[in-house]
Amino acid sequence: MRQSAEGQRVACLGVGVIGASWATNFALEGCEVALYDISQDSVDRAMEHVRHDLDFLVTQEILFPDTADRCFARLHPTTDLAEALKDVRLIQESGPEHYEAKHKILEQVDRYAPPDAIFASSTSGLLITEIARGTRYPERCVGAHPYNPPHLIPLVELTRGEQTSEECLQWAYQFYQSLHKEPIILQKECLGFISNRLQLALSREGADLIMRGVCTVEDIDKAVTYGPGLRWAFLGPYLLMELASSQGGFVVADEHFRSSAQLWLKDMAKWEAYPDRWSEVAQTQIYDEMAHRPAEQGNNAAEIMEYRDRMLIELLKLHKKLHQRSR
Numbered sequence: 001m002r003q004s005a006e007g008q009r010v011a012c013l014g015v016g017v018i019g020a021s022w023a024t025n026f027a028l029e030g031c032e033v034a035l036y037d038i039s040q041d042s043v044d045r046a047m048e049h050v051r052h053d054l055d056f057l058v059t060q061e062i063l064f065p066d067t068a069d070r071c072f073a074r075l076h077p078t079t080d081l082a083e084a085l086k087d088v089r090l091i092q093e094s095g096p097e098h099y100e101a102k103h104k105i106l107e108q109v110d111r112y113a114p115p116d117a118i119f120a121s122s123t124s125g126l127l128i129t130e131i132a133r134g135t136r137y138p139e140r141c142v143g144a145h146p147y148n149p150p151h152l153i154p155l156v157e158l159t160r161g162e163q164t165s166e167e168c169l170q171w172a173y174q175f176y177q178s179l180h181k182e183p184i185i186l187q188k189e190c191l192g193f194i195s196n197r198l199q200l201a202l203s204r205e206g207a208d209l210i211m212r213g214v215c216t217v218e219d220i221d222k223a224v225t226y227g228p229g230l231r232w233a234f235l236g237p238y239l240l241m242e243l244a245s246s247q248g249g250f251v252v253a254d255e256h257f258r259s260s261a262q263l264w265l266k267d268m269a270k271w272e273a274y275p276d277r278w279s280e281v282a283q284t285q286i287y288d289e290m291a292h293r294p295a296e297q298g299n300n301a302a303e304i305m306e307y308r309d310r311m312l313i314e315l316l317k318l319h320k321k322l323h324q325r326s327r
């Protein structure tokens with residue numbers, strides 16, 4: 001039987017972009033959620049962020065207004081770590097992305113967390129073995145990397161450090177499943193995990209093409225959005241290759257493309273340091289792209305974010321991953 005998240009006490013430590021969205025996710029699934037950050041301002045901003053996300057789900061007819069209010073009532077904002085960690089089963093850490101910050105948080109967690117609490121880091125790609133050097137209890141540390149925004153995107157990449165216990169990993173797997181997430185477990189620890197390595201490979205090749213003058217930022221964004229991105233929303237690259245040849249099958253498709261692909265591979269980006277001026281070039285072209293997008297797709301960051309969330313909701317409906325919630 002599926003474990004239930006309902007009624008579980010969880011703490012979100014660090015409630016910026018990711019921590020606040022995790023808090024929304026946990027509250028939607030019936031958890032009692034402590035939101036902790038180092039300043040009252042950050043906690044207040046996170047509460048506004050969650051309220052905004054819940055209200056948006058109401059406008060999209062995913063939540064009834066009184067359900068959104070009930071979710072909001074499950075949030076417990078605080079700047080007192082002892083209070084945040086009282087009786088929690090899961091600690092979702094979403095602090096800054098460097099080892100020193102994670103170690104500082106873990107050192108304090110050791111003081112106040114219940115002995116059976118699982119510490120799950122949202123890290124985008126640091127090693128859990130290294131993060132866990134900040135605690136006396138490395139066996140209960142696991143990586144639980146979400147994709148932004150976690151309250152809408154189902155993927156969670158679970159990684160174990162050298163000392164993570166099997167019990168901790170399995171508990172986390174079942175817990176995220178109970179939140180209707182799609183957890184996957186990495187069989188070996190590696191920097192950047194799976195999805196961010198894939199994303200970075202794509203992004204490096206895009207940067208290379210732009211800096212060589214082959215195309216613009218907007219061309220790359222269009223190529224992904226109206227090309228492979230449409231298919232990737234439903235099928236991964238290897239299943240798509242399985243369908244790529246008229247004779248059928250991956251091996252035939254691979255043979256068909258192999259000699260050409262080997263020429264491309266020789267020409268593709270292999271650098272490890274970003275080209276000079278890359279970020280200025282990209283930023284200028286992103287502003288250009290934003291300025292002349294169709295108005296209904298958004299012309300500034302806030303509008304584009306709302307467009308993203310609306311489109312994600314439509315996709316999640318197709319995936320049958322979003323059901324109207326009435327709890």
Ligand SMILES: NC(=O)c1ccc[n+]([C@@H]2O[C@H](COP(=O)([O-])OP(=O)(O)OC[C@H]3O[C@@H](n4cnc5c(N)ncnc54)[C@H](O)[C@@H]3O)[C@@H](O)[C@H]2O)c1
Nearest residue numbers: 014015016017018037042094095096097122123124146148
């Ligand atoms: N932004 C993304 O797209 C994304 C996606 C997946 C995972 N992540 C990961 O999630 C984590 C958080 O990223 P973010 O984008 O939300 O960053 P953010 O800067 O928006 O939020 C970080 C929060 O941590 C707080 N903080 C700092 N020191 C703290 C401490 N000692 N205790 C508690 N809170 C503290 C900050 O005040 C801030 O509110 C990082 O590890 C990041 O790599 C980010």
